[in-house]
Amino acid sequence: MNVRSQVSMVFHLDKCIGCHTCSIACKNVWTDRKGTEYMWWNNVETKPGTGYPTKWEDQEKYKGGWRTNGNGQLEIRSTGRARVVPNIFHNPHMPSLDDYYEPWTYDYQNLFNAPEGSDQPTAMPISRITGEELDIQSGPNWDDDLGGSPIYAANDPNLAGLTEQQRQQLGSVERLVFFYLPRICNHCLNPCCVASCPSGALYKRGEDGIVLIDQQRCRAWRSCVAACPYKKTYFNWFTGKSEKCILCFPRLETGQAPACFHSCVGRIRYLGVLLYDADRLEEVARLPDDRLVEGQRSLILDPFDPAVIAAAEKNGVPESVIDAAQRSPVYQFVMKWKIALPPHIEYRTLPMLFYVPPMSPVLANRENDTIHHATDNLFHEIDNARVPMKFLANLLGGGHEGVVRYALAKQMAVRWHRRAETVGDVDREAVERLLRAADCTADEADAIFKLTALCTFEDRFVIPPMCREQAIEMMKDPHEHRQEAGFGFVGGPRRGL
Amino acid sequence: MKPLSRRLSSPKRHLPLKTPLQRAHRRDHTLSALWDLGCGGSPASAPARRQRSFSVRLGLAGVAIWAATWIWPAGVLAQDTPDYFRQNCMNCHTIGGGRLTGPDLKDVTQRKDRAWLVNFMVNPKAVIDSGDAYARKILEESRNVPMPTLPGLNKDRAERLLDLIEAESKLPESQFKGLQISQEPFTDADRQRGRAIFLGHVRLEAGGAACISCHTMHDTPALGGGRLGPDLTNVFERLKGRKSISAWLMAPGTETMLPIFKNHPIRAAEIHALTAYFEASASESPAEPAADRVTFLLTGLAGAVALVFGLDAIWKHRFHSVRRTLVDQASMRGRR
Secondary structure, X not given: OOEEEEEEEEEEHHHOOOXXXXXXXXXXXXXXOOOOOOOXXXXXXXXXXXXXXXXXXXXXXXXXXXXXXXXXXXEEOOOOHHHHOOOOOOOOOOOOHHHHOOOEEEOOHHHHHOOOOOOOOOOOEEEOOOOOEOOOOOOOOHHHHOOOOOOOHHHOHHHOOOOHHHHHHHHOHHHOOOEEEEEOOOOOOOOHHHHHOOOOOEEEOOOOOOEEEOOOOOOOOOHHHHHOOOOXXXXXXXXXXXXXXXXXXXXXXXXXXXXXXXXXXXXXXXXXXXXXEHHHHHHHHOOOHHHHHHHHHHHEEOOOOHHHHHHHHHOOOOHHHHHHHHOOHHHHHHHHOOOOEOOOHHHOOOOOEEEEOOOOOEOEEEEOOEEEEOOOOOOOOHHHEOOOHHHHHHHHOOOOHHHHHHHHHHHHHHHHHHHHHHOOXXXXXXXXXXXXXXXXXXXXXXXXXXXXXXXXXXXXXXXXXXXXXXXXXXXXOHHHHHHHOOOXXXXXXXXXX | OHHHHHHHOOHXXXXXXXXXXXXXXXXXXXXHHHHHHHHHHOOOOHHHHHHHHHHHHHHHHHHHHHHHXXXXXXXXXXOOHHHHHHHHOOOOOOOOOOOOOOOXXXXXXXXXXXXXXXXXXXXXXXXXXXXXXXXXXXXXXXXOOOOOXXXXXXXXXXXXXXXXXXXXXXXXXXXXXXXXXXXXXXXHHHHHHHHHHHHXXXXXXXXXXXXXXXXXXXXXXXXXXXXXXXXXXXXXXXXXXXHHHHHHHHOXXXXXXXXXXXXXXXXXXXXXXXXHHHHHHOOOXXXXXXXXXXXXXXXXXXXXXXXXXXXXXXXXXXXXXXXXXXXXXXXXXXXX
């Protein structure tokens, strides 16, 4: 057992209101520089929708992530030993700027400086790359701006396997439904971006599992851009280096939650440490699609197990980190309650950001200006939800409905239970039956309720001490390091070696 | 390397030397002395000598090759007068073989005085332009083809050439009587072989370049022949028959052809075949260059189009813009 620690995340989609505050917080802190205008390390997508970059989930086009070959071995879809040399001057499957969007601002100066005329002056959109006037074709949250568009939403790759009727229902006005999917780098256990980098510029930090790009070693190959199936590495055209979400490690190291977590209005974000067994990574990443979710869970170790604690201490995981792992809200959602699921685990990168699948309104249809609901129950059956189970399974279950159904059933049981507790107008026995069917107890339901609805800052963010001093001590004399760190000495990344 | 070996064995090599040719001799002498040293001139004991001699020989072989390449131009300058005559004069003249383009040179020294001849040989154009009557007469007899100014033909060499012509004129049968052209009638096989040689399907025995590299014919296929030299369809008429064509082919005299065929002469059998081919084509009209150019252009265009579509087919599954494709498809559906 090779025990390591990983800072992991849970996003509770049932709570997300799609306000984009997280995106703005991130943009203001990290990507307001030249060359990063189009980057959104954190973005919020509207589902069904094609997301950002457009249709990033369509790996037939983008060739991101891993696949298993004939021998059951893992291989990177976008590149490989034989494919590096023939494609050395042209990295294929690279999203173009049009697939992201051409970043723009508005010509506000024109409002003040326009020559006198018969019309009110306007602020025309201008490109932030060329400075020319721009006809806006798409944006970073285009699905939100044009929600339900037959161009975009109808092409969501997660609609695969849905019947024609289900597709039409999703698009028709009375049954229209959408939910939000905030996305940051998943800081995967088996990161494809790291594996694809020819320069060895990407690495996964040993002490907390954060995946980073060394700006000094990046040589602009952009293999990571093609390889990451979530399209969460971006190429900075100005510095000639790739960049990605750094999970605000400077904030984490000083005990603060990352900017997007901290600013989240809906309080949907949870952060905590998980311990995992690094020896079994490859074995799990090669499992067939329907066993991947279970396989990933089997990697995550119980922080209360004395054997795990002993192995962790032997491996140099500090006691304070083990303590944080025992209090981790992520462990509760992912392992104890099993209601948080990894996105697109079929890409086999083993993402360490988990989503609690969202509940959605009950199905309805319209007759003579009257809308009839499929059921009159206060909380409807999960199979009568407007978002088809298959859609959520494609997104969060690797195409298999079982784990998604389990998570939704448990959430539904918690609602019935809390209704019985607080209002008391429902049959207590029926609630008990529902709880049993959802593999849940009353205590567990209360705990889920508490961490979902009444969570405090400290409940949501259990930030472990990063113990950077220990990591630095391994590399060099801490006194020497102290003299090299600080403001004013380190130059920014720039083109060239 | 024949001149070198001859000079190595020359008994005169110990004499004081002055001319460039003789300086080359001296270098050879030094070389042979070195060779002697490496190959057994030294009194060292036998095993040591054997061991050393291999490396010394190897080194000397290298020096010899270097020296030979260095000396070679000097050797060429010292071309014997008969060689010079064969390479530069024989395509237009014979000695006792009758006139070709230029007159038969047998007893030319008796027809005209030496000073005039030397003057004419060194700069024919100047003499013709000066309005000299005899020179005019020769020009007319030569169908107005003036004698070219030959490289390396100075007064000294002209004198030597005249000596040679005088000596050869006295012989009953000069070696420069010219090519003995067979009078056999041309057969179809000859003509076909000539065509094959022209097109380069059959190699010239001595390794000369195929005619098609610079010339074209009325029936040269597809992209046509070279455009550096003239179209040879009617060359048989232009050069007035079998004899002069054969003489030309034996030692082509233009600035372009001379260096190519000087060391790779065309053999008699090949000349026979080529002449047969030229004779057969004499009645045809030359290839239409404009039509050829259109063919060339069209072939090029077709090739380019095939290449573009071929590459597009090979990389059919390459990455295209995702969003743009999506929008285009949707707008096409909308129009339908």
